[in-house]
Amino acid sequence: MGISSLNQLEKHLTLTQEERNWFSFPSTLPLLVSEHVMSLINKDDPEDPIRKQFIPTCFENMDDLGGLDPLEEEKHSETKRLIHRYANRAALLTTDRCFSYCRHCFRRRFTSNSSGPINEKELEEAASYLAEHKEIKEVLLTGGDMFTLSDEHISMMLKTLKEARADIIYRLCTRAIATYPERFTEKLFETLKLHNWGAPYYLMTQFNHPREITSETERIISSFLKLGIIPMNQAVLLKGVNDSVDVLEELSNKLLATRIKPYYLFQGDLVNGTEHLRVKIERGLEIEKELRKRLSGLAMPQYTIDLPEGGGKVILTHDYTNGHENGKWVFTSPYGGSREYPEKK
Ligand SMILES: *Cc1c(COP(=O)(O)O)cnc(C)c1O
Numbered sequence: 001m002g003i004s005s006l007n008q009l010e011k012h013l014t015l016t017q018e019e020r021n022w023f024s025f026p027s028t029l030p031l032l033v034s035e036h037v038m039s040l041i042n043k044d045d046p047e048d049p050i051r052k053q054f055i056p057t058c059f060e061n062m063d064d065l066g067g068l069d070p071l072e073e074e075k076h077s078e079t080k081r082l083i084h085r086y087a088n089r090a091a092l093l094t095t096d097r098c099f100s101y102c103r104h105c106f107r108r109r110f111t112s113n114s115s116g117p118i119n120e121k122e123l124e125e126a127a128s129y130l131a132e133h134k135e136i137k138e139v140l141l142t143g144g145d146m147f148t149l150s151d152e153h154i155s156m157m158l159k160t161l162k163e164a165r166a167d168i169i170y171r172l173c174t175r176a177i178a179t180y181p182e183r184f185t186e187k188l189f190e191t192l193k194l195h196n197w198g199a200p201y202y203l204m205t206q207f208n209h210p211r212e213i214t215s216e217t218e219r220i221i222s223s224f225l226k227l228g229i230i231p232m233n234q235a236v237l238l239k240g241v242n243d244s245v246d247v248l249e250e251l252s253n254k255l256l257a258t259r260i261k262p263y264y265l266f267q268g269d270l271v272n273g274t275e276h277l278r279v280k281i282e283r284g285l286e287i288e289k290e291l292r293k294r295l296s297g298l299a300m301p302q303y304t305i306d307l308p309e310g311g312g313k314v315i316l317t318h319d320y321t322n323g324h325e326n327g328k329w330v331f332t333s334p335y336g337g338s339r340e341y342p343e344k345k
């Protein structure tokens with residue numbers, strides 16, 4: 001399923017030297033590109049933003065950023081599959097597989113590491129942990145990509161989780177709407193419908209470039225909405241892909257028009273092999289500032305960094321407060337000049 005060897009890849013693309021060289025020392029994350037993703041790539045453009053996200057280059061072997069688990073997820077794992085870093089929410093690693101592997105993947109320690117789909121024992125472990133930890137209100141079903149699991153497997157998983165804790169908000173996290181839209185069949189939605197009771201699900205998508213949103217996206221999002229499942233997007237800020245105000249403005253507006261709320265825009269994590277895709281925070285903040293002027297509040301994602309060593313997420317934004325004196329706050333207006341706001345007495 002998909003393109004996974006040099007031979008197959010060369011049938012589709014004329015490779016650059018950097019891309020070809022990756023195959024001499026392939027990095028920890030394998031090559032896998034779906035036919036759908038391949039169809040989105042403009043073959044004549046070596047700088048194509050979709051190509052940069054999925055076709056590896058030898059640059060992946062040239063940095064030593066921060067190991068493979070910069071967020072110390074392993075240290076925060078309570079069962080083999082459950083990461084419990086924040087008191088009120090947790091993340092369940094449902095499988096290590098994806099339909100296409102993103103070269104910026106921050107979970108390289110786990111993605112495609114052959115741990116495979118979650119088995120019944122691991123699921124039971126996670127479910128009993130959730131049953132005992134009532135402080136957990138939300139769980140991210142992530143990986144990998146949960147929709148690489150079969151309908152039967154998803155059904156078994158949702159049944160077990162709902163029976164353990166129907167009051168938890170489960171987030172269905174997936175990149176597959178962008179990489180493998182044919183996965184979203186009637187039968188899959190029937191399966192989800194069967195387990196659509198208790199607290200609502202939320203859908204967490206990953207679209208990084210406006211060209212990833214197609215007519216298929218609209219069809220899939222409508223089906224989720226028919227089940228009352230609200231879609232939110234988590235994008236990653238990536239050099240040469242979307243480190244541009246125009247591209248991110250178009251992405252956000254296109255997401256909104258497709259009924260997806262832009263939620264996060266992530267600063268790249270310090271994962272080995274991703275340095276060439278990272279954007280300077282200083283540049284990210286500039287982009288954020290300009291975006292805030294151009295986008296509506298609804299269209300604006302939160303530019304966010306996930307701190308190293310499991311420090312948690314921090315929102316990055318230009319600081320509009322400009323001190324606080326003589327009982328007054330001074331603010332910089334995003335549209336120019338400054339304004340005073342008297343503190344409450
Ligand atoms: C990001 C993350 C969450 C969810 O955080 P939100 O800010 O609520 O989206 C939960 N658990 C882990 C381990 C995470 O990395």
Ligand code: SF4
Nearest residue numbers: 098101102105144175
């Ligand atoms: S879909 Fe997610 S887990 Fe899979 S390779 Fe892309 S970023 Fe990593």
